[in-house]
Amino acid sequence: MVTSWPASEDQPSTLPALAPPLARLIEGAGPDVGTLITPTLDWVRTVAEVAPLPGDDTRARWRLLAETARLDVGAARMLEPHLDALAIIAEADRDGVLAEPLDTHGTWGVFAAEGGDRPVQAEQQPDGRWTLTGRKPWCSLAAHLDRALVTAWRGDERGLFAIDLRGPGVTALPGPWHARGLRQVVSAPIDLDAAPAVPVGGPGWYLRRSGFAEGGMGVAAVWWGSALPLVDALTAAASRDGADQLAAVFAGRADAASWSASVVLDAAAGAVDGGRATGEAAKLLAARVRAVVAASAREILDLESRALGPGPVAVDESHARRVADLELYLRQDHADRDLARLGRLAVGASA
Incomplete structure (x- = not known):
């Protein structure tokens, strides 16, 4: 049984199938996509190159996410935040709130959870650059991704910042992670110690x-x-x-x-x-x-x-x-x- 998307006012029969480039990527995903991190992230980067942005063709975007999850939940769990990060960066670029261009060729996460006794604080240095210090919880795959968008406190409001997860001042913790589901998608904290950061929008923009x-x-x-x-x-x-x-x-x-x-x-x-x-x-x-x-x-x-x-x-x-x-x-x-x-x-x- 194949569950199709329903008809809609502007498409009276059924939503079209995934466009050929996306359909081929789903059909051609190797047996390790979803279970092994490296091949899955390689696949995620390839998919992201042709995935539509929100507002351009949201039906196709969500169909892509759903079909990926039908293939493997872990694969979708890795694809969704990467696509979300690229969408946020594109939105910030359209809004003119990117402090500087960001390299979107690597793999990205979005770390916006709050909690713990050392919430991440953003501080602007005398030379105008920003650094982040504190512990950010629930950072999925931080040890394997290239970069991330991270929320941090700027006074009484949260701001959003881009960081290099392989750069100075960033330590991805190995756990704890005892989950029986999504075991390969470790969501452990990262410690930040004056980690260089690039603002993405002003306070509250995210x-x-x-x-x-x-x-x-x-x-x-x-x-x-x-x-x-x-x-x-x-x-x-x-x-x-x-x-x-x-x-x-x-x-x-x-x-x-x-x-x-x-x-x-x-x-x-x-x-x-x-x-x-x-x-x-x-x-x-x-x-x-x-x-x-x-x-x-x-x-x-x-x-x-x-x-x-x-x-x-x-x-x-x-x-x-x-x-x-x-x-x-x-x-x-x-x-x-x-x-x-x-x-x-x-x-x-x-x-």
Whole structure:
């Protein structure tokens, strides 16, 4: 079973398949893409060369993320932040807020999590250059990437800075990382000690920029794509000789959950491309999309467990890895806290 994207107002049949260059990259991904870091990052760089930017063809961009996740969750987990970083840099360039040109040929991460007792502080030196000092948590693949966009405090507001992860003053810690899902995508802290940095926008620009919401919805596209092979597995179980009515119920519920997520993503992509996802409307749209898609993916995971039992996660390495990877990746959604934020945004929009 292949789950297609739904029809939309401006495309009355179905969304077109990935453009040939992207489709060939998905089809030609080697067996190590997603599981081994170096070949996956090499593949990520190649894909990024032809991936559309947000607002240019967001449907194709999210379809690319979803199809990558269908191929391998780990591969999508490495591709998504690299594409997000390039989109942020392009947006900063369009807004005229890049302090200096940045080399986008290497691999990039986006490290914007906060926490710990040594939050990263930005300091401007007498010669005008900036340095970062502190500990930044949750820095995925920092030991393997070339560069990263990092948030740091500039007084009472957070700013965004580009750093060379191989440069002076940057130490990528090896752990702790005991996750059973996404085991190859180590998300450990980095220590910064007067690390040279390039400002990307002024204080607060990163959070206020128009593309912030789109990046969060791109993650939701990965969640949806990650769940598609589980929907296929439930459909296959319901198709077997002797399958009972419950198997059909589980397959039907999974199909409905997947379809609802795809409809929401398609509508949101149309809003982004149509210039309707800006300001507070963009925040509300992103919160709704993430809530719907996260709930759909969680329902599919629950149905997988109830319908298929322990067998696939015990004896099928690919299936077991997908379940563990998706369960961990979904924790980027903050569950009830994000729903509370959605509620506040919805109340504000109706006022």
